[in-house]
Amino acid sequence: MLGERLQILVSTDQRRRLEVEAKRRGTSVGSLVREAIDTRYGAVTEDERTRAVAEIAAMRGTFLDLDALEHLVDEERLAVVPQSRR
């Protein structure tokens, strides 16, 4: 729901860029600003973030030392993901 009015000053160039992009996408300048706010500052609440970390804390993975972990990441581009995990 859009119930808050925000008045901001931007430069001529910023306004021009917003208008060009809005025209290209067939949307409004306001929509682009709202999208930029969500992209830059996120749309996730603190509760959701802390819950996500609590769920990570409940995980029980298998330890790999740093060399093994780095090797696993490095070989990514060569590895074939097992069918069951696609």
Add this chain to the structure above:
Amino acid sequence: MTFLVDANVVIYSAIESPYRAPCLELLSAIARGRAPGRLSTAILEEVWHVERSGRAGDLTGLTSRAYTAFTPLLPVTDTTFSMALSLDAPALGTNDRLHAAVCHEHSIDSIVTADADFDGVSGLRRVDPLDEPALRTLLGVS
């Protein structure tokens, strides 16, 4: 000051080891908005690969949870790639170069990682998760 969080910190948060407690403390502080830690798209992609490989046990959902905790991610852009190409860091692999370039692009001078390869990168300070004093300084805890 904003700092970058490496993939091993996220992964070790989900695995029992000496790294786990400090890594979880860091993630918790970030989730609560008490520490300005960021992830990049390239770093989270590494976490995703480890999760999907199954070689670090069952980490199902780790990437999506880390995404929730850290969104918005720092992007890897054309500028990032250009900076990575010109980075003078012989010890770093290609992905790590992208991580270092993300730091430079966003004026980030610290990376929390267990990977000592980042020690020699100009303009970037590595904070090891097991270095409690350095970690506490980063978190602003005395």
